[in-house]
Amino acid sequence: MADALLTLDKVTAGYGDAVVLHGISLTLPENGSLALLGRNGVGKSTLLLTIMGYTQMRGGRVAWRGEDVSRVAPHKRATRGIGWVAQEREIFPSLTVEENLTVAARAGTWDLPAIYKLFPRLDERRRNMGNQLSGGEQQMLAIARALMTNPALLLLDEPFEGLAPVIVDELIHAMKLLLSDRRVAIILVEQHTDIALELTADAIVLERGTVAHAAPSATLAKDTATLERLVGLRVAATP
Numbered sequence: 400m401a402d403a404l405l406t407l408d409k410v411t412a413g414y415g416d417a418v419v420l421h422g423i424s425l426t427l428p429e430n431g432s433l434a435l436l437g438r439n440g441v442g443k444s445t446l447l448l449t450i451m452g453y454t455q456m457r458g459g460r461v462a463w464r465g466e467d468v469s470r471v472a473p474h475k476r477a478t479r480g481i482g483w484v485a486q487e488r489e490i491f492p493s494l495t496v497e498e499n500l501t502v503a504a505r506a507g508t509w510d511l512p513a514i515y516k517l518f519p520r521l522d523e524r525r526r527n528m529g530n531q532l533s534g535g536e537q538q539m540l541a542i543a544r545a546l547m548t549n550p551a552l553l554l555l556d557e558p559f560e561g562l563a564p565v566i567v568d569e570l571i572h573a574m575k576l577l578l579s580d581r582r583v584a585i586i587l588v589e590q591h592t593d594i595a596l597e598l599t600a601d602a603i604v605l606e607r608g609t610v611a612h613a614a615p616s617a618t619l620a621k622d623t624a625t626l627e628r629l630v631g632l633r634v635a636a637t638p
């Protein structure tokens with residue numbers, strides 16, 4: 400069997416002396432999609448940070464295409480194809496949309512035309528400065544910037560958080576295109592459980608830094624008892 404894109408094997412990690420993740424195991428195939436669910440503070444962002452290499456590993460291993468990258472520095476993981484969109488959208492406020500995209504560019508199938516096709520709104524705003532964008536447009540730009548690095552895996556931390564419903568719909572549409580296109584694997588941290596499960600193939604639910612539940616997203620979407628117990632029911636992005 401071909402190596403998975405990403406494998407976490409009993410990963411224990413945290414910040415300094417504070418251990419947040421306890422023995423997390425998961426596997427993501429090439430072009431796979433995984434929803435990462437759970438209540439506030441259970442370690443979702445920490446898990447993404449650990450995949451990027453920003454936390455202290457205390458045990459276990461992170462493997463990328465079969466190779467142990469547990470000790471590989473974050474920027475080198477990025478070069479190997481892990482793209483990360485932080486919970487705080489990181490864009491350059493004094494560069495235009497197009498400049499923000501081109502400074503991030505690395506060779507591959509994601510180039511300006513492909514990005515503008517996925518996000519027509521960024522095409523319309525290509526000459527606007529980063530600081531002249533709405534929150535939703537900034538989020539689109541943050542995702543687009545990550546795609547311009549042509550990653551094999553995109554880590555998204557609550558991309559819909561705090562956005563107006565109309566732009567959430569636009570982003571969801573773009574995410575569906577992105578996922579159906581199957582050129583990139585995605586791990587999506589999302590408080591809107593129904594959206595996350597609709598978008599992804601598989602899901603895990605964290606509780607206090609451990610994997611409390613793992614299932615195909617379609618199965619978990621129907622499992623209201625588990626969702627109520629581990630996530631608390633949340634309605635879609637209505638105001």
Ligand SMILES: Nc1ncnc2c1ncn2[C@@H]1O[C@H](COP(=O)(O)OP(=O)(O)OP(=O)(O)O)[C@@H](O)[C@H]1O
Nearest residue numbers: 414417419437438439440441442443444445446486
């Ligand atoms: N830089 C840090 N240093 C020390 N502890 C941290 C740090 N960042 C987060 N933590 C702690 O790690 C735990 C998990 O936090 P994390 O941000 O991963 O949760 P989360 O599931 O992403 O929560 P949310 O849904 O609120 O975004 C929390 O107890 C938090 O206080």
Ligand SMILES: [Mg+2]
Nearest residue numbers: 443444445486
């Ligand atoms: Mg978080």
